[in-house]
Amino acid sequence: MTEDEFDVFYTAAYPRLVGQLYALTGDHAEAQDVVQEAFVRAWDRRASVLTGDRAPEAWLRTVAHRLAMSRWRRARHWWELVRGESAPRLVPEPSPDHVALVAALRQLPETQRTAIVLHHLCDLSVEQIAAETGTASGTVKARLARGRSALAGYLTSEETHPTEEARV
Numbered sequence: 001m002t003e004d005e006f007d008v009f010y011t012a013a014y015p016r017l018v019g020q021l022y023a024l025t026g027d028h029a030e031a032q033d034v035v036q037e038a039f040v041r042a043w044d045r046r047a048s049v050l051t052g053d054r055a056p057e058a059w060l061r062t063v064a065h066r067l068a069m070s071r072w073r074r075a076r077h078w079w080e081l082v083r084g085e086s087a088p089r090l091v092p093e094p095s096p097d098h099v100a101l102v103a104a105l106r107q108l109p110e111t112q113r114t115a116i117v118l119h120h121l122c123d124l125s126v127e128q129i130a131a132e133t134g135t136a137s138g139t140v141k142a143r144l145a146r147g148r149s150a151l152a153g154y155l156t157s158e159e160t161h162p163t164e165e166a167r168v
Contacts, residue, residue, distance in 0.1 A: 112147035
């Protein structure tokens with residue numbers, strides 16, 4: 001893959017991957033960082049990863065997801081050691097709907113959350129998700145069904161039980 005081809009691929013795939021990783025992590029800056037790191041790794045391996053019959057975007061998504069999980073584990077470990085105050089965030093506040101969706105996604109088990117994000121945000125078919133995650137199609141269908149049911153319950157319960165601020 002030439003530099004120009006890589007640039008075209010990067011321009012097309014980067015926003016999609018950031019959106020997908022943001023849905024998985026709930027942190028936009030973290031999603032940008034891990035996707036950027038995944039592209040750096042792809043650049044180093046562009047002869048083998050980005051050519052042939054492979055799905056380069058799936059490879060990048062997998063690498064970015066693994067990077068995010070690794071960073072999360074490291075941060076959690078550090079937090080457990082320090083137990084200190086976190087630095088204030090200097091990002092604009094998300095909308096209430098966005099907060100509710102991210103909170104609901106975070107409550108799902110990782111396997112269900114991954115299936116939901118890959119199917120509904122990445123527009124992958126059940127068969128593509130099965131191939132990417134190394135699971136059977138029936139398992140993916142079950143995770144999607146259970147994830148949707150759980151999400152509906154989480155989102156509906158928030159709507160039917162408004163906060164004090166919403167009642168005023």
